Amino acid sequence: MRRLLLVAALGFPLRAVAQGQATRDTIPRDTTPPAAYFGVTEYKLARQKLEQDMQRGGFSVYIIADMEGLAAAVRNQTEMRPVSRGGSPQHERFRQELTDEINALIVGARAAGATQFIVNEGHGGTLFRNVLVDRLDPEAILIRGYPKPIVMSTGLNPMVDAIMIVGAHANAGSPGIISHNFAFDSFTVNGRALNEAGIAAFIGGEMGVPMALASGDDVLTAETRQMLGPLETVTVKTAFSRSAAAVLPPATVHRLLRAGAARAVRRVRAGELRPLTLEKPYRVRFCLRQSYVKDEWVRATVGQLDGVNPGGGPGCFGYTSDSAEAVGNLLNEIEWTVLKP
Ligand SMILES: [Zn+2]
Numbered sequence: 001m002r003r004l005l006l007v008a009a010l011g012f013p014l015r016a017v018a019q020g021q022a023t024r025d026t027i028p029r030d031t032t033p034p035a036a037y038f039g040v041t042e043y044k045l046a047r048q049k050l051e052q053d054m055q056r057g058g059f060s061v062y063i064i065a066d067m068e069g070l071a072a073a074v075r076n077q078t079e080m081r082p083v084s085r086g087g088s089p090q091h092e093r094f095r096q097e098l099t100d101e102i103n104a105l106i107v108g109a110r111a112a113g114a115t116q117f118i119v120n121e122g123h124g125g126t127l128f129r130n131v132l133v134d135r136l137d138p139e140a141i142l143i144r145g146y147p148k149p150i151v152m153s154t155g156l157n158p159m160v161d162a163i164m165i166v167g168a169h170a171n172a173g174s175p176g177i178i179s180h181n182f183a184f185d186s187f188t189v190n191g192r193a194l195n196e197a198g199i200a201a202f203i204g205g206e207m208g209v210p211m212a213l214a215s216g217d218d219v220l221t222a223e224t225r226q227m228l229g230p231l232e233t234v235t236v237k238t239a240f241s242r243s244a245a246a247v248l249p250p251a252t253v254h255r256l257l258r259a260g261a262a263r264a265v266r267r268v269r270a271g272e273l274r275p276l277t278l279e280k281p282y283r284v285r286f287c288l289r290q291s292y293v294k295d296e297w298v299r300a301t302v303g304q305l306d307g308v309n310p311g312g313g314p315g316c317f318g319y320t321s322d323s324a325e326a327v328g329n330l331l332n333e334i335e336w337t338v339l340k341p
Helices: 004-008 014-026 043-053 090-111 196-206 218-228 250-269 296-303 324-338
Strands: 060-065 116-121 140-143 162-168 184-189 211-217 232-241 244-247 282-288 316-321
Touching: 043 140, 043 324, 060 090, 060 196, 090 116, 090 162, 090 250, 162 196, 162 250, 196 211, 196 218, 196 324, 211 218, 211 250, 218 232, 232 250, 282 296, 282 324, 296 324, 316 324
Parallel strands: 060 116, 060 162, 116 140, 162 211, 211 232
Antiparallel strands: 184 282, 232 244, 282 316
């Protein structure tokens, strides 16, 4: 996930950030709830609809496709943002890379017996429209556009056999490339820190679906193994800072992804990779990113969401639930607050 307010974290001139803040504060807020905006399929219904599109039997892989952890990607403004949103023509090249890396996972997984592939766009800076549809493996189902329920886990359901996350980035506060975690500086469930891959594993875990593979920089792969256990990981670059890394060429990354995906499917089929299970009720604690904490409207809107209680400092909240999907939906409502079309 990525959004425009990242500028602060990327070290852009402070004056630009201050001007951006001033502009945001003077524009009347769009307080339309998502359901009234375009019509949003409620998350349980979205899941049922996707289940109807899926084949019975076989082995289904759900691929979450983000961009910060792609081969050679190191900079948000030029590589992950289109010209139409103030970015660069280079974005097109990284859309191709994203599509290539997804296809590499599909080829590898298929070689190990996977039969169905659902791809969910996971990069928000472009409102979840990055994959080059006509170059994507023709057997994949692609979930594209925004708003969509539970953003990075839209439609995830118990018919899925394995989740994979490609182009992933490390957690907020870590030294990984463009590291962040949705709109949060911290996010824990029962005291356990979860990055974006971990949150998807938490939602899938409740459905009995394991997170089988994560690819991105060395910080992401190490922290995700520590968080979720010995899943398959593909390290595509070694981070030197949040915007510099020693990178592997795409062709090498694609080869590693094919091999990793094949191993991941075999290991799930052998019962080696287990779903993440946490004890209920899930006690969620989160602190909004500093740039949002300063934004009184964002802070107040999040504080008024159903079931959310303040606590733990400015911009920090608690939420308790017996449903990981409901936690995912809460996250979606927070995303809607900070990430408007
Ligand atoms: Zn992203």
